[in-house]
Amino acid sequence: MDKFLTLRGIACPLEMENVDTDQLIPARFLSRSRADGYGGFLLHDLRFDAHGRPRGFTLDEPRYAGASVVVARRNFGTGSSREAAVYALWDYGVRCVVAPSFGDIFSGNAVKNGLLTAVVPEPDAEALLAWLRHAGAPELTVDLEGQTIVGGGLPFTFSIDPVRRLRLLNGWDDLDLTLQYTADIAAFREARCKAHRWAFPALPPVERDGNARS
Amino acid sequence: MSSAPRTLFDKVWDAHVVAVREDGEALLWVDRHFVHEGSHHAFRKLEEKGRAVAEPSLTFGVSDHYVPTLSRPHIADPEIAGMVERLNGNAARHGIRLFGLDDPAQGIVHVVGPEQGLTLPGLLIVCGDSHTSTHGALGALAFGIGASEVAHVLMTQTLWQKKPKRMRVTVLGRLSAHVTAKDLALSIIASIGAGGAQGHAVEYAGEAVSALSVEARLTLCNMSIEAGARCGMIAPDMATFAYLRGRPHAPKGADFEAIVDEWRGLASDPGAVFDREVAIDARLVEPTVTWGVSPEDALPVGGTVPHADLANPLRAKYVAEALAYMGLAPGQKLTDIAVDRVFIGSCTNGRIEDLRAAAAVLAGRKAVVPGLVAPGSSAVKRQAEAEGLDRIFEAAGLTWADSGCSMCVGMNGDRLAPGERCASTTNRNFRGRQGPLSRTHLMSPAMVAAAAVAGRIADVRTLAGEGQ
Missing domain, CATH: 3.30.499.10 (Aconitase, domain 3)
Structure with a gap:
């Protein structure tokens, strides 16, 4: 996974609460292969009508073309566990979402794909939204090390879970880390088999003398 | 430890x-x-x-x-x-x-x-x-x-x-x-x-x-x-x-x-x-339905669609956009909202007790709108058929289907037409959840059955008192 250090880019304001996963990517696209890219599905039904014609949604305004940051209201990414919501943002080119709060599963999925979810207090989110709406150059600079967002001369600080911050800064992959614990996992499994054999449905129950029934 | x-x-x-x-x-x-x-x-x-x-x-x-x-x-x-x-x-x-x-x-x-x-x-x-x-x-x-x-x-x-x-x-x-x-x-x-x-x-x-x-x-x-x-x-x-x-x-x-x-x-x-710690008084809970585009947009069935709160412009905008999507007017009584279709099923409310509750309301009655009943599992389906619930649903005019996520997820062919309004036992009333431009009202199986009979959102308690 790529490291996330700083980002400078066009930021698009989404003046909406509860931007749920069904908005981020409608369910009918979830069967598609990632190889074809998910960027075209991002916020699809808010952006396009039934005939695929643009509705003039904010993200498609020329001033926000190529946005790599999205700023929104509370509870961004609420809803389903579909990681495709992150894929759609990522493949579109978004690397950071700024909001007062995020759905838990969404923000977990985000970090695993290198997408930063930056939490700011509601008044700051509103200030950013208002500024981006009218800024001549709607650009933000996001610094993960210093946890700051700078735009229009205004510096904001954001919060992020320290573990997720480290993971993004270092581009760590969970699996590589877990493989260092292979022996611990094997030992845990063996102990659990002994103490809670019932939790393993494929294992035959144990007789009182401790031998497995055939 | x-x-x-x-x-x-x-x-x-x-x-x-x-x-x-x-x-x-x-x-x-x-x-x-x-x-x-x-x-x-x-x-x-x-x-x-x-x-x-x-x-x-x-x-x-x-x-x-x-x-x-x-x-x-x-x-x-x-x-x-x-x-x-x-x-x-x-x-x-x-x-x-x-x-x-x-x-x-x-x-x-x-x-x-x-x-x-x-x-x-x-x-x-x-x-x-x-x-x-x-x-x-x-x-x-x-x-x-x-x-x-x-x-x-x-x-x-x-x-x-x-x-x-x-x-x-x-x-x-x-x-x-x-x-x-x-x-x-x-x-x-x-x-x-x-x-x-x-x-x-x-x-x-x-x-x-x-x-x-x-x-x-x-x-x-x-x-x-x-x-x-x-x-x-x-x-x-x-x-x-x-x-x-x-x-x-x-x-x-x-x-x-x-x-x-x-x-x-x-x-x-x-x-x-x-x-x-949160405390809720069960005695104050009433049959509840959603009016908007998030499950938090829920009210007792006797309520009215909210007005935009002028004191809070953010909230006003949220309500106005939700109502525009849902095709509802501020102050409208929930029980005046006509539905086009009903759905009974999903991981939320597709179990045998859910089907029994819906069938109890539908027995001897006719649904005035079309609807789909998709049991939560094939075992639930067999049990319902053994109890004759399938015949109650079909006699009421609803379609008895096989088991799956069906009209809850909008990815398997079961979905609403654009603009259609559904009384649904599912879990999400997000924009487009049941198909592009679909409008979902979440409620219990008995309440969905009541809506099917009334053709509009209805208080199941009123219907239950009416006799058949």
């Missing part, structure tokens, strides 16, 4: 910790991993890494999200057929037990798990679906995960997690007649908000929760994610053990009785501390 009083959540969490990193994240052992057609991204990651499934015997496949509910086994849409076939292939390749399209135990994963006795108290259960919170109703720690995590569990049978905070929702008193777990869940979400339980593991407790049937508890825990919770849990009790006894994959005979003793310890200790 510390001797300080622990919550139910802490007990199950602690029992699954393989290791704790310096930064505090824990590596957790997974007892049950459910995969479905939508898990294809994770299987692809597995292939890319060239790895095998670590514990095929703890991994279970279920065909539910994409399966058609009409005209089975034929699948008309090649893309959908491809999704079902891909899961078949992955399950066969990796030696995973699959509850596939032709399996008599097929159904929605969150109905199948408990029904088959795969979901047991004290287990840690994950699935690439947010409504995995359902399984917590039996005292399991169960939560939804994304595709990267699904791949990680497939490869290692473990998962890194940060310990959530604890929250207890205590429901005092008893629910009134015709008021269900669905109404309770919607009331809780309306009260604390769709993000109200973010970062928390929720335990439901109190007299009203103890009085719920196990199936009703599954409905309550199912909706935990709609309040933003990481999971929902209920301490197992006599009702739980009675529900599980004799289930196909549950321990049997003397083994079962011995394990029940272990399970009895799965309750929050007196004095266990929760980070947040």
